Amino acid sequence: MTLDRAKEIVTNRHDYAREWKKKTGSKVMGYFCTYVPEEIVYAAGVLPVRVIGSHEAQSYTEPHIYAMFCPFSRDVLAQGLRGKYDYLDGIMIGHSCLHLRQAFGAWMTNVPASFSYYMYTPAKIQSPHAKELMLAETIEFKKAVENWLGRPITDGALDKSIEVYNTNRRLLKQIYELRKADPPPLFGSEAIELVLSSQLSDKAEHNKILESVLKELPQRRNGPQGGNIRLMIIGSEDDDTNFLRYVEGLGATIVADEHCTGSRYFWNETIPEKDRLRAIGNRYVNRPPCPTKDWESRRRFVHIMNMAKEYNIQGAILVQQKFCDPHEFDIPPLKALLEKNGIPSLFLEFDITVPIGQFRTRVEAFLEMLQLEVV
Amino acid sequence: MVTSIKKYQTRPLDSFKKAMELRKEYYQNVMEAKQQGKLLITGGADSMVALPAGLGDYVFFEGEPYGATISMDPEFSGKCVEAVEAKNFARDMCAYMRNYWGSMFLNKYYFGGEFPKPDFVMQLGFCDTHAKWMQQVGEYMNAPYFGIDMPVGTPGRNVDAKVKYLTSQMNDAIEWMQKVTGRKYDDDKLREAVRNECKSSALWSEIVCYNKAIPAPLEQRLIFSLYIVCILRRHERKSVEFYEMLRDEVKQRVADGIAAVATERCRLMDDSQPPWYFLQLYKYMEKYGVSVVGSHYSFFLGGSLEEMPDGSLGAPKTPDEMGMPMKTREDILRAYALWYVKKPIISQMFALPHFKSETMLRLVKEWKVNGVIFHLNRGCEGTAFGQMENRLALTKAGIPVMTYEGNMADRREFDEAQTLKRIDAFMESLGLSKLEG
Numbered sequence: 005m006t007l008d009r010a011k012e013i014v015t016n017r018h019d020y021a022r023e024w025k026k027k028t029g030s031k032v033m034g035y036f037c038t039y040v041p042e043e044i045v046y047a048a049g050v051l052p053v054r055v056i057g058s059h060e061a062q063s064y065t066e067p068h069i070y071a072m073f074c075p076f077s078r079d080v081l082a083q084g085l086r087g088k089y090d091y092l093d094g095i096m097i098g099h100s101c102l103h104l105r106q107a108f109g110a111w112m113t114n115v116p117a118s119f120s121y122y123m124y125t126p127a128k129i130q131s132p133h134a135k136e137l138m139l140a141e142t143i144e145f146k147k148a149v150e151n152w153l154g155r156p157i158t159d160g161a162l163d164k165s166i167e168v169y170n171t172n173r174r175l176l177k178q179i180y181e182l183r184k185a186d187p188p189p190l191f192g193s194e195a196i197e198l199v200l201s202s203q204l205s206d207k208a209e210h211n212k213i214l215e216s217v218l219k220e221l222p223q224r225r226n227g228p229q230g231g232n233i234r235l236m237i238i239g240s241e242d243d244d245t246n247f248l249r250y251v252e253g254l255g256a257t258i259v260a261d262e263h264c265t266g267s268r269y270f271w272n273e274t275i276p277e278k279d280r281l282r283a284i285g286n287r288y289v290n291r292p293p294c295p296t297k298d299w300e301s302r303r304r305f306v307h308i309m310n311m312a313k314e315y316n317i318q319g320a321i322l323v324q325q326k327f328c329d330p331h332e333f334d335i336p337p338l339k340a341l342l343e344k345n346g347i348p349s350l351f352l353e354f355d356i357t358v359p360i361g362q363f364r365t366r367v368e369a370f371l372e373m374l375q376l377e378v379v
Numbered sequence: 380m381v382t383s384i385k386k387y388q389t390r391p392l393d394s395f396k397k398a399m400e401l402r403k404e405y406y407q408n409v410m411e412a413k414q415q416g417k418l419l420i421t422g423g424a425d426s427m428v429a430l431p432a433g434l435g436d437y438v439f440f441e442g443e444p445y446g447a448t449i450s451m452d453p454e455f456s457g458k459c460v461e462a463v464e465a466k467n468f469a470r471d472m473c474a475y476m477r478n479y480w481g482s483m484f485l486n487k488y489y490f491g492g493e494f495p496k497p498d499f500v501m502q503l504g505f506c507d508t509h510a511k512w513m514q515q516v517g518e519y520m521n522a523p524y525f526g527i528d529m530p531v532g533t534p535g536r537n538v539d540a541k542v543k544y545l546t547s548q549m550n551d552a553i554e555w556m557q558k559v560t561g562r563k564y565d566d567d568k569l570r571e572a573v574r575n576e577c578k579s580s581a582l583w584s585e586i587v588c589y590n591k592a593i594p595a596p597l598e599q600r601l602i603f604s605l606y607i608v609c610i611l612r613r614h615e616r617k618s619v620e621f622y623e624m625l626r627d628e629v630k631q632r633v634a635d636g637i638a639a640v641a642t643e644r645c646r647l648m649d650d651s652q653p654p655w656y657f658l659q660l661y662k663y664m665e666k667y668g669v670s671v672v673g674s675h676y677s678f679f680l681g682g683s684l685e686e687m688p689d690g691s692l693g694a695p696k697t698p699d700e701m702g703m704p705m706k707t708r709e710d711i712l713r714a715y716a717l718w719y720v721k722k723p724i725i726s727q728m729f730a731l732p733h734f735k736s737e738t739m740l741r742l743v744k745e746w747k748v749n750g751v752i753f754h755l756n757r758g759c760e761g762t763a764f765g766q767m768e769n770r771l772a773l774t775k776a777g778i779p780v781m782t783y784e785g786n787m788a789d790r791r792e793f794d795e796a797q798t799l800k801r802i803d804a805f806m807e808s809l810g811l812s813k814l815e816g
Contacts, residue, residue, distance in 0.1 A: 106765060109768060127528045131547075133544055299524075
């Protein structure tokens, strides 16, 4: 199945990027957070790839990041310091959390790259003025990329990039729509792999993968079983597909998610307009928010509850990277809101490596409780 | 081994008492705001505290200094943080916030009575905590909340757009404040408050520059007692008057060769907020003849430094001194926005680590510092941001550096004995031993 190709890209992401570079003779840019206008990078002929977790124990970051910062940010930096991303020509981050920005800052200082850029993406996306600032920042970013490459990014290239990205988002959303069925035709771990592989590969190529997956899924025989507990996963960056696979091996199917490694990444499209940069910027302001950008009112919770209803979930696993302040703010009120709406939840705190034995007991107990509720 | 050393002349600082009076009066005002017919607004210490001035009399109840104050009382602080943890919030979150939230959840104001109910909540968001802290306060206290997004980003980039963004948000805030309070907005009062704030901040910056002198007229414990007016009340005329008085006194101390630490023979800087419940740390270092002459944090929380024509760092010009127009509301807001965009505490500390490293290297050189102590502060991810990279940058420049772990406002995460041992070892590495008498 083509789903395997997505998994292969995630597993062999470094080989993929190196091969792409060799094949195209172009540059690769690593980005640290999904609040970056990737379309500009792609329009410049550069491959944007997200730096995700390795889940390998490490001892490289202690001199660079104080241990109270989240394991994901330390895992990301460790890979840079170890040279795992030595093929990157540039790095980039959009303003989101302090944790990841620190990893970016330390990477920028200690790992050579010919281009590094920190872009401010407004935190108060609910302000009517956020889009204007986003536009100004997007314009500056485009100029910086052009200066780096020594060539302009044309309107035609931007149009093509927007179209490729929108197609990717549309296809992913179509696949997510299928997950509303019982049983859904694919596992949650596979859905996350589709999103992760999108973040790690050439979108044009990825679109072909998604089209094939869409064609293959209706005929699939070895997907999730009907009658499994329907779970939603919610929270911090979560690229630990092994853990998801494990949960799904215990009689549950993850049918929906609210992660930047999942639905938040692709949920909304760029609405084309004459001012291409404005259109691109608006999309990032309008996307389902990360907790850091969800104030004064709680729009994120509305989005989560809508998803929970549409996907008919029976329980939720709240995943939080240890020390992740933005999610630490949202989890207690979110847990209360889910419970108020009859959705039990299990809170799990993730580290670079997951204590699978301890989590097994907790997940099993949670599923058992849900099964009793169903009965 | 103990060593004898010559002593500088020293004397108590007259302005200290006034600073304490102003602080005490502030917390009294928070408690009595309603009785006095004043609006009570709550938000962060780095909020644009002059902005509500157009509404008339008000008290801006700041979260961080209140959280720090609570931390000095272990019993009450313990109850506060436990009240927060009982609501399932993590114990690694901002320690100031947990003390403030705990006091709110317990409905106990530290200085007596019930936790003050704000008329509204206004916050400037520039770290992961600020905006979300006050979101919870607004919800729990059932008080309207307006947050202003501080565009951090790369310093110097897109300044016009950032100023416009802030100005637009402030305009919205003014409309919003009029709506939620039913009060009319007076631009003259705004102008006066913005002028006071900028002047207070510039005066504070001028004062810390006097600490370049040997011996230093102020040391860090004293600095913390003095900067508080610029944190709590910088938009008030009383603050400007206080800092004019302090500036004159500090200037005279330099002229007279008055030291804050009579035995000064080594000058250190530290980094981040201290463990507020253990300020004896500085007294302990004095036994070695150490004067802690300031820090990036204590200089910049209330102040700002700019490059002077001679290349040194000095106090910034206020909007009036820069010749910025201050006639219309738009003029005032633009000047105020630019003031915040240039604030080093935001633009350096919260952007990328190397911006702060560069400034720290300059501070070390100009303030003639022999070493730096980093408080790796588990209580504030904002000031802990980039500390390890700052440490590496200083080490690379040949500056002796020491670190200790702790928490500015949650003493459960501070090991006093271990910290003092580390200080002893650092002193030894600097060739210092305890002094006689």
